[in-house]
Amino acid sequence: MSEALVQEQAAPRLALVGHPNVGKSTLFNALTGSRAKVGNYGGVTVGVKTGELFTPHGQKLELADLPGCLSLVSRADDEAVTRDVLLGINGAPAPDLVVCVVDASALERHLPLVLQVIELRLPAVLVLNKIDLAESQGVSVDATLLSEEVGLPVIPIRADEGVGVLDLKQALRFPFPRSAPKSWHAAKKSEQAIGELSERFNALGLVNPDRQAWLALADEGFRKNLSSEAQAEVHGVVEESDGGLTPGEDLESARRERVREIVNIAVNEHAGEQSALTDKIDAELLHPVRGLLYLALIFFLLFWSIFKWAEAPMTFVEDVFGAAGDFARSALPEGLFTDLIVEGIIGGVGGVVVFLPQILLLFLFLGILESTGYMARAAFLMDGVMSRVGLSGRSFLPLLSGYACAIPGVMATRSVPSAKERLLTILILPWMSCSARLPVYLLLIPLMVAGVFQQALVMFGLYALGTVTAFVVARLLKGTVGLAKDHQPSFLMELPPYRAPDWRYIARHLLERATAFLVKAGTVILAISVILWALATFPKAPSGEESDQFEYSAMGRMGQAIEPVVAPLGWDARLGTAMLASFSAREVFNSQVAISYAVDEEDDDAVREEFRRSYELPTVLSLLVFYVFALQCFPTTVVVARESKSWKVAIGQLAGMSIFAYVAALATFHLSALFL
Amino acid sequence: MALTPSKLFVDSTVSLTKAAAGCDLQVESVGGPDCSQLRDLGFCEQMRVRKIANGRNLICTVCGSRLAISSHLADHIQVKQLS
Numbered sequence: 001m002s003e004a005l006v007q008e009q010a011a012p013r014l015a016l017v018g019h020p021n022v023g024k025s026t027l028f029n030a031l032t033g034s035r036a037k038v039g040n041y042g043g044v045t046v047g048v049k050t051g052e053l054f055t056p057h058g059q060k061l062e063l064a065d066l067p068g069c070l071s072l073v074s075r076a077d078d079e080a081v082t083r084d085v086l087l088g089i090n091g092a093p094a095p096d097l098v099v100c101v102v103d104a105s106a107l108e109r110h111l112p113l114v115l116q117v118i119e120l121r122l123p124a125v126l127v128l129n130k131i132d133l134a135e136s137q138g139v140s141v142d143a144t145l146l147s148e149e150v151g152l153p154v155i156p157i158r159a160d161e162g163v164g165v166l167d168l169k170q171a172l173r174f175p176f177p178r179s180a181p182k183s184w185h186a187a188k189k190s191e192q193a194i195g196e197l198s199e200r201f202n203a204l205g206l207v208n209p210d211r212q213a214w215l216a217l218a219d220e221g222f223r224k225n226l227s228s229e230a231q232a233e234v235h236g237v238v239e240e241s242d243g244g245l246t247p248g249e250d251l252e253s254a255r256r257e258r259v260r261e262i263v264n265i266a267v268n269e270h271a272g273e274q275s276a277l278t279d280k281i282d283a284e285l286l287h288p289v290r291g292l293l294y295l296a297l298i299f300f301l302l303f304w305s306i307f308k309w310a311e312a313p314m315t316f317v318e319d320v321f322g323a324a325g326d327f328a329r330s331a332l333p334e335g336l337f338t339d340l341i342v343e344g345i346i347g348g349v350g351g352v353v354v355f356l357p358q359i360l361l362l363f364l365f366l367g368i369l370e371s372t373g374y375m376a377r378a379a380f381l382m383d384g385v386m387s388r389v390g391l392s393g394r395s396f397l398p399l400l401s402g403y404a405c406a407i408p409g410v411m412a413t414r415s416v417p418s419a420k421e422r423l424l425t426i427l428i429l430p431w432m433s434c435s436a437r438l439p440v441y442l443l444l445i446p447l448m449v450a451g452v453f454q455q456a457l458v459m460f461g462l463y464a465l466g467t468v469t470a471f472v473v474a475r476l477l478k479g480t481v482g483l484a485k486d487h488q489p490s491f492l493m494e495l496p497p498y499r500a501p502d503w504r505y506i507a508r509h510l511l512e513r514a515t516a517f518l519v520k521a522g523t524v525i526l527a528i529s530v531i532l533w534a535l536a537t538f539p540k541a542p543s544g545e546e547s548d549q550f551e552y553s554a555m556g557r558m559g560q561a562i563e564p565v566v567a568p569l570g571w572d573a574r575l576g577t578a579m580l581a582s583f584s585a586r587e588v589f590n591s592q593v594a595i596s597y598a599v600d601e602e603d604d605d606a607v608r609e610e611f612r613r614s615y616e617l618p619t620v621l622s623l624l625v626f627y628v629f630a631l632q633c634f635p636t637t638v639v640v641a642r643e644s645k646s647w648k649v650a651i652g653q654l655a656g657m658s659i660f661a662y663v664a665a666l667a668t669f670h671l672s673a674l675f676l
Numbered sequence: 677m678a679l680t681p682s683k684l685f686v687d688s689t690v691s692l693t694k695a696a697a698g699c700d701l702q703v704e705s706v707g708g709p710d711c712s713q714l715r716d717l718g719f720c721e722q723m724r725v726r727k728i729a730n731g732r733n734l735i736c737t738v739c740g741s742r743l744a745i746s747s748h749l750a751d752h753i754q755v756k757q758l759s
Binding site: 070071073103107108109112134137252256279283286288376383384387392393488492493495496497 | 710712713714715716717718720721722723728729731732733735738739740741742743744745746748749
């Protein structure tokens, strides 16, 4: 097939561009049927997601959902992703059509970005989202007048309800419109500077020289990405402009003047409801003292519900695995194969799957917080605390994501504008207890205290221990990452209006998490369980006694080798091997202890009974502290290396956190042994 | 007619940090190293702003959106009181 034909068949590329939290991902899902993560706060999307859609005429299109940005002059890494796609640089092909999404209730804030897209001479359509919110606030936008003034097709929609999505698909007819004419002008010298630089860039062979010239004059940060020859050309053109406003400032000023004109013509404001309810709720929830108490209470309720509400579904899962084990034991002849099925597979996988209800409860609560708009408030409240360690409240959102999983949390740090603050956030993020630690906590906490309230309190304490330590270490590392002693982080964030939770999205998200968890249990954890069973079963002890088997097995020998290292923590060979095995996945700790004790039932109470028989409370405490602090997740280390662009940072973090966890567990064991 | 303190306030500009909460304001000028970012967020000249709450971080509504902003950044925004 000829290359020309392949190109002809390639689907035209569309890109969604707009401010954070304007509804791009909701629209992306509505257009493509995808399930991209959405939330009622800015910074949910930090990378490019692509999907396909078909117009009513059957034209296939490729749609990219880009991270939100306030301007194409990027300040954070996620904004730079959007900039690069629109410029068609750094390996990203430029889109054939840009779908600019704006909030109809805040048009004056959102239009400057649209005009920047027009200045880049990119073909575009303008999507006017949240028209219902605008109307409720007394803002009506005349789409026809707006279209005439901006020079783009304008489609009013309500992405969350799917209203207007078909009209938008109709507007995406192929071939796409040409780029809109620019109806505003900066000073002649600035326009000339862009033309001049564009020609020089063209001579240097840069792709899309006119767009790169435009941005190089507007964004000093972008200039640093250019080659030294290109930087010299920019310097030359800037030098030639004789004082006054820089071309970038001049363009910005002209753009804003035009935005004011457009808004005066196309927007009509009349008396509407002011967001009185949001104001009233915020007055209480953002109170400097009471707000922090509410935040603590919300998280305590989360942990309480995990213990309280998960009991019945957990018993059900236990019964299912117990029945499966009994059935396998009765249906299969006695022997190694049956042991593998019952102890290795059903016991190993069941020991982890039993915690699925509690993990889903954690995600349910986090989903509700994300969907209602509370996440941005949590960041606001934590800003005061975080500024003392050199971070802004903005870093709290990735840290909160870390409670679910460190990997999306590390990626979410792209929305932190300061590179040094971002690095510091990445360094401490794995101390936010992720959901993989949850099964270990849930297994061990009932060994310490009885009663739902007390257990929830201990769980809250473990999460707080990780979080507070992270902040203390951030304070200590502040200078190491290059933040000045008197560094004052800036906090700038939109507080979205409160919304009722989007139950459809939350249900879908829970289903995805449950599927991912079960797939992991059915693949990684299953495979590791089989390996661990084999290591605990072979070679067979000559005596044939079950009590001698572990010591004689390969796992027992590995445990004996590691025992001198873990013995000071109060651990024996079994716990040592369980700790080593959980470097593959933390949940494997539960499978490993179940297998190494050859507990017949998948009932976690049986495992706890073995624990009570074998260990004292200081050992349990030492284990818990180790799991709070240890970074036992190689995928996280790989993502940290990628996001920080440094293996040194990633390996240093892994080593540092492992040593810290060991020392903390050692201190916990010996101190608690003194007092308990 | 003698000028009352409130009359003086209406005619002069103050930083957004010092403006009283609950007032409708108009941005007169934006300065400082983060001025572009502030403008991108909506704090640009002639924009109407309502200050909702004071504190370490201020809360304002700009164009119907509720924004939180550090007080040290708000120091660079000069505003005029409208009501």
